[in-house]
Amino acid sequence: MPSQLKTNDRLSGRPPGVVILGGAHGTLALARSLGRQKVPVWLVSADTPLPRFSRYAHKTVTWSGPEHGGAVAFLLKLAATEGLGGFLLIPGGDPEVKLVSQSIDQLSAVFDVLSLPWEQLKWVCEKPLLYRRARELEVAFPLTYEFASLDQAVAAEIRFPVVLKPNMGGGSRLAREKAILANDRASFLAAYRSAADEIGVENVVVQEMIPGGGESQFSYAALWNRGAPVAEFTARRTRQYPVDFGYTSTFVEVVDEPRLIDIARRLLGSIAHHGLVEIEFKRDPRDGSMKILDVNPRPWSWFGLAAAAGVDLGAMLWAIKSGRTVQTVSARPDTSWMYLVRDMVAAGTLITRGRLAKRAYLSSFASVRAWATFSASDPLPGLIDMPLTAWRVLTRRILRIR
Structure with a gap:
């Protein structure tokens, strides 16, 4: 465990509340944790309605989602119209993480943003970069196949079974499934073609299947x-x-x-x-x-x-x-x-x-x-x-x- 953290005892810099973007069960648990501290919690979501039923949700807002072109403008306008300036902004899902991190300069002008700039955060969010950093740090990771095209995937020598994953979570079918198992070449190519058509070859990660449950x-x-x-x-x-x-x-x-x-x-x-x-x-x-x-x-x-x-x-x-x-x-x-x-x-x-x-x-x-x-x-x-x-x-x- 880390040693005790020393911080300033002044309370004047405390945010007036928290805005959580997206997420489901984790967002619900975080809202409860903050709510027990008497923190006003605002929820902004485009998908699961579950957290909004919590007694600790001060207010909920529905939007078009983090992948919509006007997402940042929506949040800035929301802050202006609802008086959310200075609120702590926490992304609760993968697409929200990417949006907030990539737009941190704009959002930080209004919110207290709990994130890193994308140039730093992408090294753990994007799987190819994560595994590159892991290799540099001598951290073990599964055997991963890298393909730049469908033709390379078709011609590759692959040791089955393998797992197909999205580069990073999002709204695609592969992201929702989280992983697709392929036990042979035929099932692999069918799954790979489908995934590549949906999210692009560069966003499909192919890995060995590590034994065990x-x-x-x-x-x-x-x-x-x-x-x-x-x-x-x-x-x-x-x-x-x-x-x-x-x-x-x-x-x-x-x-x-x-x-x-x-x-x-x-x-x-x-x-x-x-x-x-x-x-x-x-x-x-x-x-x-x-x-x-x-x-x-x-x-x-x-x-x-x-x-x-x-x-x-x-x-x-x-x-x-x-x-x-x-x-x-x-x-x-x-x-x-x-x-x-x-x-x-x-x-x-x-x-x-x-x-x-x-x-x-x-x-x-x-x-x-x-x-x-x-x-x-x-x-x-x-x-x-x-x-x-x-x-x-x-x-x-x-x-x-x-």
Whole structure:
């Protein structure tokens, strides 16, 4: 853990409130964390409506989205008409991260922006650049194939299975799926052609498939302030939905993985990171190495685990912005987060495949201290999300597979 952070005790520079752009479960958890600090939270979203049902959402605004040509002008006008000047601006999704980072000069004239300029941030957001930086820092990452054209992909010698991913998250089908598995050349070429047509060859990443499931997936989660970690902890993303390539984590538990902290500090220190961040890793059973997969400089789906584990990153962020001292804390062990509806489906699949014992699944509930959507003090998002999620799982996955 980093040493205690010393900050100015003056409160006069504290932002009057927070604007969060986009995001879903991570945004909801962050809004709750800030709301408990009596912070006015504004939500601006073009997609999921879930966070707006929170009692901690002071006001919600619908817009055309971060990829719309007038996005920056919309935010500047919103600030002017609603009196949001000086508010802390936090991107909650990948497209929002890119918009804010690339427009930081314009937005910083009105907002207190929690981001880095794109020239720095792109080295962890764009996967080809991330892996180049990882190579420079001697950080392990999966075997990655680089193609400049469809013809190169057709002619390449590839060791299957491979995974197709977007260069960076966004609104495309590949970004929504997060990963597409190809077990042979025919399925690879079909998926690659489709992805390249949609987002361009330069935005399609092809990687080896590292063996193992959720039990091999780990994360580093932290808050950084001007190039140094304020608070950090590690977790295992034990179960995910779908089970082979998770659209989202469903059961995440605090674990002690010091190797991840060392890797993350080297990587994030190289860009002088500033803000929230989660880094995804997968342990390769073939050599035991922790291979970096992705970096998310925004609230992530299981962000609520932080507060439950005693490392309330949202409250710490606000303390820093308020000029207060942030004390060093350690994440409580045996603390977990669960996305109940999706985890029931994931666990059922794993039990059917013989990869999870029923007793082990039931015992995992004992450590759950945070839920993806439900909170006793803020119940409405959970009550709304459960039937919606069940319907999506049924119609988009189970019935489609059948």
